[in-house]
Amino acid sequence: MPGGAFLVGDDVALRPVEEDDLDFLRDHSNDPAIRHPMTFDRPTNLEAQRERFEDMYDGDDVGLLACVDDEPIGYAMLFRVDESAGHAEIAYWLAPEAQGEGYGTEMAALLLDYAFDERRLHRIRARALDTNVASQNLLEKLGFTHEGVQRDEKYVRGEYVDTHFYGLLDEEWAGSEVF
């Protein structure tokens, strides 16, 4: 049984992860097409996904499954939440077959609405590998400011890769309805 939609856009809905979704998360988070840009470097089987799932909503972090027509297409996260400073980080991935449709923009925008309007955060951080131009373009389109580069910060497919750091303040956020 799929969970109830938590954040709803024109095409994409973000809903809490249910146990039936763990196969989807397992299959995609092990896929080199996703784990290389996300820098997930260890295999995680269904049991490991289930262990994560069991306390998934116990803390401040938020992980939501992105769906189009009730079918899961990706995953979006708000994590490293610091309530007293008022900031957090977002990250997300899309299944390869769902890329290039604008779903990434929509899911990130829904999560930003939530972060600023519901969680009352002041600042959101995001990171993108130098090799992941699609992710950099997405963040810039959403209004993020490029705040810096950490040189050789990650190690992907045999090479050190720079990580770009981006930030967005609440007064700079245009709102998901603009996208």
Add this chain to the structure above:
Amino acid sequence: MPGGAFLRGERVTLRTIEEEDLEFVRDTLADPRVRRPLTMVQPKNAESWQEFFEERLSDEESVDLAVSIDGEIRGLVWLFDLDQQAGHAEIGYWLAPDVHGQGIMTEAARLVVEYAFEELRLHRVRGRALASNEASLGVLRNCGMSEEAVAREAATVDGEYVDMVHLGVLREEFEEAGA
């Protein structure tokens, strides 16, 4: 196919090991043709495999993969004694007897050695094989490994002492060998 594909080769897919694989693992490893070269002398039942699955195979740090051919699990390959500080690990593996002699483990082991260098940033991978196990020595040599030591009469197989051959490959050797 059960399990999430983690490394893909031409004939072989290395995927996560799932609970439904345990019956195959138990039955195949009970076969003397498989367990004797591994010097596994302790019998293991479904319960002991279940514990191993929960504690080791589902651990988020360990690297344990199912060797899948045409969607069927035919063996396992793994890294162990992984020392990120020193930058090395050891490779272990086994295959069901019906697919021995086809170069399948050579392909699987190369994928894992490449992963160790290119994703885990290791410097050295080692392996051990009984001096009597030409097939396994061939797999390790095909990964670019050279013999570094012979531990005399270090194992007992079928009532006989057998030498254990220690092999290793450094990252630059693996790349030079184009393995």
